Amino acid sequence: MVEDPKRSTEFVEALAKGIAVIECFDAAHPDMTLSEIARRVGLSPAAARRSLITLSALGYVGSAGKRFFLKPKVMTLGSGFYFAARIDEILLPELRQIVETHGDAASVAMLDGHDVIYIAHHSTQRARRATAVVGARYPAHATSLGRVLLAGLPKSELERYFARVEPKALTSRTVTDKNILRGLIEEAGERGYATTVDQLDYGITALAVPIRNAEGRVTAAVNSSGYSGLIGPDQMVTDRLGDLRVAAGRISAAAARTPALSAALNG
CATH class of the missing domain: 1.10.10.10 (Winged helix-like DNA-binding domain superfamily/Winged helix DNA-binding domain)
Incomplete structure (x- = not known):
């Protein structure tokens, strides 16, 4: 114990x-x-x-x-991790490539309790919407990143999550029923990706895939998101899933060569 x-x-x-x-x-x-x-x-x-x-x-x-x-000095508390983990050298180039190819926005996040916390983000979007800046955290149940990360948990940890979490509705479309949510998370684990539409905020369609360590354990996730009025989840899977999986593989390989990032992802 x-x-x-x-x-x-x-x-x-x-x-x-x-x-x-x-x-x-x-x-x-x-x-x-x-x-x-x-x-x-x-x-x-x-x-x-x-x-x-x-x-x-x-x-x-x-x-x-x-x-x-x-006061601004608070920002120094996070900058140490940002530079030690070489976020700008390892993660941002991959996110920029995703955005350059597909537009919209891309992020990398980790699971922190019942939330996801964003450790890297790149975007061309200027619309008013939930902001995925570095350090932002959102409920895991309402994000594609969170569902992929929850799908990667050991069964005992996932059961502990469901025993303690009380999913909140962030839009009228947010899934809060635990049975439905459990099914979506299981589906994400089987497919190796998760999609969401208007779950975190209206106008956001997102697709996420897991980032795994050398042992195959899910340690983080990378996503691509766009405006729901312009792209649906099926089209996003068709257009972007392959590129996201390639990016996840490269991030995993690079993290294995970077002690600070590897330790953080495996922590």
Whole structure:
């Protein structure tokens, strides 16, 4: 049985609280009061205040009146991984090639809990829609990337996912029924790809394939997405599946030669 890291005597709770405070800011909550932060993170006002004082002293958080906001220094926390994993050298060229060939947008993501987190993205799209910038995270059940990644989980982990997740509707077409979702994920595993239409946001049709490590385990996924009014899932499979699989293979091979990226994907 794997030990829960949070129960370890070496787990630093104060550090975890500080990171949680940073993570509670998003597009819907760009600045908040102390009480709002404490409520979102699930901390007492005193604990949230101590974290904010520390983060402010380190230059990660600023304040104006009674409201707190993130400062640009926060971006350095992710840039270390970006450069160490050579995202710009390994992943972006593949995504640029996909977009150059097919237009629209392409991304690479990993599974993080019940969400996918984007580690690389390239796009020619300018329309207002859910943004797949590096570091963005979205519910796995509503994305082609997420369904491919869930399909690659060991059976016990997939069962744990379904036992804990409560799928939310992001559009009127988002699949939230667990039985239907389970069937779609199983289908993605059998086919080796997943497609979605208007699941995460209206106007998005996407196709994703898995990226595997040397042992064949699914560690990440790459996708191509377009505007639903211009391309459907069947056409996307016909036009883009082959190129996505080639890109996934090249990314897998390159990652095996890059220690930081390999460790991150296999982590």
